[in-house]
Amino acid sequence: MVNSSSIPVVDSPPGTNELELTIFGPGIGECVLVHLGNGDWFVIDSCVYPKGKSPVALEYLQAMGVDPAKSIRRILATHWHDDHIRGIAQLLKACPDAGFIMSGALQGDQFFRLVLEVNASNRLVSGSSSAQEFADVLEILESRTSPAAIASPCMYAQDGSRLYAGGYRGTSEVWSLSPSASTITNAMKTLASKLVTPGKSKRFRPHSPNDVSVATLVRAGSWNLLLGADLENTVEPEFGWRAVLSSTARPTDVSQVFKVGHHGSQNAHHDDIWNTMLSSDPTSVITPYTRLSDKLPTTTDVSRIQARTKSLYCTTWPPSRKPTKRRAVDGIIAGAAKSRHALNTDRGYVRVRVDLSSSTAVPSVELFGSAAQL
Amino acid sequence: MKLAEPLTTADIENDNSVLASQPPSADDWIKPELETSWTETYAGSKVPSQETKVPKAVSYSAPINRQRLTTPSPPSQIKMLQQWECVIHEVSEECVSCELHDLTDSLCPTEFAEIYVSEFSDFDRPLLEEGAVFYWSVGRETSKTGQVRRYSELRLRRMPPLSKSKRREITRKAQQLGQLLIDSCR
Numbered sequence: 001m002v003n004s005s006s007i008p009v010v011d012s013p014p015g016t017n018e019l020e021l022t023i024f025g026p027g028i029g030e031c032v033l034v035h036l037g038n039g040d041w042f043v044i045d046s047c048v049y050p051k052g053k054s055p056v057a058l059e060y061l062q063a064m065g066v067d068p069a070k071s072i073r074r075i076l077a078t079h080w081h082d083d084h085i086r087g088i089a090q091l092l093k094a095c096p097d098a099g100f101i102m103s104g105a106l107q108g109d110q111f112f113r114l115v116l117e118v119n120a121s122n123r124l125v126s127g128s129s130s131a132q133e134f135a136d137v138l139e140i141l142e143s144r145t146s147p148a149a150i151a152s153p154c155m156y157a158q159d160g161s162r163l164y165a166g167g168y169r170g171t172s173e174v175w176s177l178s179p180s181a182s183t184i185t186n187a188m189k190t191l192a193s194k195l196v197t198p199g200k201s202k203r204f205r206p207h208s209p210n211d212v213s214v215a216t217l218v219r220a221g222s223w224n225l226l227l228g229a230d231l232e233n234t235v236e237p238e239f240g241w242r243a244v245l246s247s248t249a250r251p252t253d254v255s256q257v258f259k260v261g262h263h264g265s266q267n268a269h270h271d272d273i274w275n276t277m278l279s280s281d282p283t284s285v286i287t288p289y290t291r292l293s294d295k296l297p298t299t300t301d302v303s304r305i306q307a308r309t310k311s312l313y314c315t316t317w318p319p320s321r322k323p324t325k326r327r328a329v330d331g332i333i334a335g336a337a338k339s340r341h342a343l344n345t346d347r348g349y350v351r352v353r354v355d356l357s358s359s360t361a362v363p364s365v366e367l368f369g370s371a372a373q374l
Numbered sequence: 375m376k377l378a379e380p381l382t383t384a385d386i387e388n389d390n391s392v393l394a395s396q397p398p399s400a401d402d403w404i405k406p407e408l409e410t411s412w413t414e415t416y417a418g419s420k421v422p423s424q425e426t427k428v429p430k431a432v433s434y435s436a437p438i439n440r441q442r443l444t445t446p447s448p449p450s451q452i453k454m455l456q457q458w459e460c461v462i463h464e465v466s467e468e469c470v471s472c473e474l475h476d477l478t479d480s481l482c483p484t485e486f487a488e489i490y491v492s493e494f495s496d497f498d499r500p501l502l503e504e505g506a507v508f509y510w511s512v513g514r515e516t517s518k519t520g521q522v523r524r525y526s527e528l529r530l531r532r533m534p535p536l537s538k539s540k541r542r543e544i545t546r547k548a549q550q551l552g553q554l555l556i557d558s559c560r
Contacts, residue, residue: 028473028484050483107555112548120536120544129461138551154555291463291473291486323485329456332512332524338469338488345483 013064017168017357019220023259024056024349025287025315028083031056032227034218037168037356041071045078046088050345055087058094069095074164076101078229079213082130089136100141104158105179105187105212114191157214160249168356172220177250178231179212180243187212210262211240217251221356224253226277228261232268241270257352258282263289264297264305274308283311285350288319302374316348317372346370452525454513462506470502498530507531
């Protein structure tokens with residue numbers, strides 16, 4: 001069943017026996033909320049919608065009358081790209097009881113040094129950078145850990161870690177499928193090479209590669225969700241999706257719902273994900289990426305995924321539009337810019353709900369704002 | 375006396391005030407006969423010094439208007455229409471792909487653009503790399519003569535290197551954080 005609404009409508013919260021997956025993706029950024037049942041929410045990544053003041057997870061839950069501070073159990077930052085962590089510090093601050101989980105590839109002093117060094121000299125006037133967000137997250141975590149008792153756990157995710165258990169009848173679980181042990185080792189070396197050389201300033205936009213991303217599997221009742229984050233393929237079998245497919249540490253459940261990895265790009269596609277980790281014709285959701293001139297998903301990407309499922313949705317479609325016209329300005333910059341586009345400001349998102357108490361339940365898919373079925 | 379006529383020594387002797395307010399005409403420089411040498415005053419007006427004879431054949435140059443040289447001309451006026459803070463995502467030979475955050479109106483949605491590398495000044499081009507931040511200002515410039523031109527300036531942000539003490543402080547803080555988080559993960 002598909003309902004469509006032109007205005008984002010947030011109605012009542014899911015029932016205690018309902019599994020909910022809500023995916024936000026405004027064109028840059030991504031945030032996934034999972035209601036595991038019984039009022040327990042698990043948040044994966046964070047983004048702020050255009051013209052938005054707060055992280056979308058806070059806005060969404062508050063609009064439904066759910067208190068984020070009491071409901072969000074865990075916040076996972078899948079990787080260190082600013083399109084996935086914008087507003088995550090604000091979210092963490094608003095949820096003092098929520099545990100914070102980050103990729104195991106980002107553990108250690110070197111990552112923290114890199115964050116703090118970049119943050120020391122590279123703050124933006126207009127908003128936040130990934131370094132700023134993470135530096136703020138570290139500050140919050142430090143303030144939590146300095147007292148004697150640690151109220152909420154911090155955790156490093158890697159292949160085969162159970163990140164949370166609770167929710168519906170206490171049996172819902174969230175598992176991390178990546179990064180692999182090899183990815184973690186490799187990331188440590190990469191981070192070391194990016195540290196500031198004495199006497200030099202740091203200009204680069206520091207980020208970890210997508211293979212450190214934390215892909216997750218949610219198990220709730222008879223329903224499973226595969227959430228691909230930005231995990232990509234690599235040539236080497238010990239990294240990315242190839243490592244997930246060959247892992248013996250992860251649960252091997254087949255998922256009926258799929259958040260397609262890395263904005264539907266070819267780099268994140270592997271036939272065996274569809275053949276072995278997903279049911280036939282799974283409900284699939286893409287979050288678009290409009291930052292570069294090569295936007296994702298491309299028409300080829302959409303066709304490739306449509307060949308695998310008839311139920312393909314995108315959180316914002318079209319993901320970009322022409323910039324607002326200002327004749328005086330447009331004339332001046334026309335000669336300097338080869339191309340120019342703006343984010344689609346319609347707040348689109350996709351929501352899937354299913355009743356966990358019924359063995360014959362059919363999931364409902366709801367599209368809000370500029371979300372669309374492809 | 376007719377002001378348009380060249381001044382003579384007699385004129386000078388008779389009426390210094392006229393001379394002080396009236397600059398010599400072009401003919402004065404072309405056909406000097408018996409001329410007065412000029413001295414500059416603070417205000418830039420010219421008064422004759424003690425009369426001296428200037429030989430006819432001597433080449434003659436225009437007096438220096440010191441006021442013009444030392445006082446800046448009225449600056450051109452720039453009316454800023456829009457400013458962005460831009461973060462570079464990719465640099466190719468031809469273009470810089472970047473994300474534009476509007477500093478003029480924070481409610482404007484984020485934009486993305488490919489800007490030609492040739493638009494950046496020579497001394498900024500070596501700094502073009504992923505993660506670099508620059509500011510783009512566009513507007514209209516009205517020159518002192520009233521001419522209106524389009525104005526566009528791209529300026530890379532420069533960052534000082536971290537001091538030794540700052541780096542030491544960061545290293546210490548990072549080690550502390552690393553230990554705290556490891557402890558909390560147990």
